[in-house]
Amino acid sequence: MDTPILEMRDIEKHFGSVVALAGVSIEIHPGEVHCLLGDNGAGKSTFIKTMAGVHRLTKGQMFLNGQPVQFSSPRQALDAGIATVYQDLAMIPLMSVTRNFFMGREPVKGIWPFRFMDMGFCDRITREEMKRIGIDVRDPGQAVGTLSGGERQCVAISRAVYFGAKVLILDEPTSALGVRQTSMVLKYIDMVRKRGLGVVFITHNVRHAMAVGDRFTVLNRGRTLGTAARGEITADELQNLMAGGKELADLSSELGGTV
């Protein structure tokens, strides 16, 4: 098997006396979607924030292409090619699609003090990149607030891809979306995988995970309950793992098998 782009080994994170992560290990391979499942409070958010450089690890090791690394800021992780698309913090609604797309990495031309943002270039790239994913932004000057939730996620993802992400962390990209919007985002995740990126897809929806995932890791109470490859595990088994097994089975029989 090839070396993983990103490997997290026995990650622990404590907040004071609270143990948020108690030894989590996963491997992210290029061209694979690694689904990270877990119920609320399982430690998914804390875990991806350690990957993204927001939190420092209390214990454990991180390897990027086999080399040990340590991130002390989101910027460092970003520069190393680990991009995170947060569910709610991805875009600024009042700013135009173009301005959002290039936010923080605006291309400039000219010599100071006449160094201006290259708006023509920005608009063109934004329109092209949006077109690649099937969103026809005829006017990149329109505010992101006018886009649908799914389109916003797609803009955020394509921005990360355009700026050279090798590992893409998606924090519940589908949880606030309707069915059609969700399928649009899932299709795009599939496209990103085919371009050879490693994708970490955080969700608590097993069906969304099964739709695109190559590998599934379930987190529960700050621990990994194990990783399974596609075909080794069924949706029901995943669902049970996430909910802690027995309780859900009991509840399911009480409710007549609807959960």
Next chain:
Amino acid sequence: MDRNSLIEAAADERLKHASALTRIFRRPELGAILGLVIVTVFFIAVANPVMFELSGIMNFMAPAAQLGILAIGASLLMVGGEFDLSVGSMVAFAGLIFAACVVTFGLPLPVAIAVAFACAAAIGFLNGQLVIHTGLPSFIVTLAFLFVLRGLSLVGLKWATGGATQLRGVREAATDTPLDAFFYKLFAGDAFESQFAWLAAHDWIAKFPNGQPKVTGVPVEIIWFVVLAALAAVVLSRTRYGNWIFAAGGDPNAARNSGVPTRRVKTSLFVLTACCAALVAVLTVLDAGSTDARRGFQKEFEAIIAAVIGGCLLTGGYGSVVGAAIGAVIFGMVLIGLTYTNIDQDWYLVFLGGMLLMAVFFNNIIRKRVTGER
């Protein structure tokens, strides 16, 4: 699945084409331009036609320019998501520092100007750091400085003058060397005097019977105002720093996650706003030849109102420098324009409040159009 079918699948998600009208409606300055048209039409109909002669225009543009310089700083800061309520007091405080340097300490004019700007910048920096590190709303932090700086101005004036709240003799002390006189011309008096004399000589503009033009030049504050407004407008809309201002005001978390140094951006905006106040202080103190503790009184509110009329949202992330500058011109027009009518000038305050309400109302509609909120 290949790309074509993907595009087809998403075809019904397509965005509507933005018409020219939508584009116009998207401009934050729209409300201010409408306001300017309404006010101009009103005064053309009601006021003595002298108001729109060259001398009348200079009359209302001078106070508009002073307010406008403050409004430029205020609008950039508002787009960046913060307020500064201390700019009015800052005008008094920087004026005191400046006048004390010139009169009490007898420093050369350029040094005094530099000291005034440095003090203002330092307080602006402090404002910014306090807001960022305490996480308190800038409204509260700068409200505190509104009182602190006003108080310091009073105390300082009494100390510098031996008990009075007015410090005179700035003009005399500021023009005693050739170097001073050179800087004096940059910050006081009229610009383009020879050009105006030439225009009068060729009968292009009105002149007195003795051949002197009725308007001897453009007051320097108007030049400062126009140049700064143009500069700030270009910076906000066309540079990387401008994009960072929008981002920092729109959503600081999203901006930081995208690599925008929001803290540095916000701090620099506080410094810039304070420096705008210092510039107004230098201009007005040299113009009047004295400073007093009431200088800049309530200017912070007028500057914010001008910015709001200009399309700045109170929540940050959206607005325009050009709009704020137009807002300041509307102010000047009404303040001075009323003296060209039979209307009691104190209606000015009523107008101020009414205009603010209308602008906020209008801005809300615009924002909903822009973001597609329902």
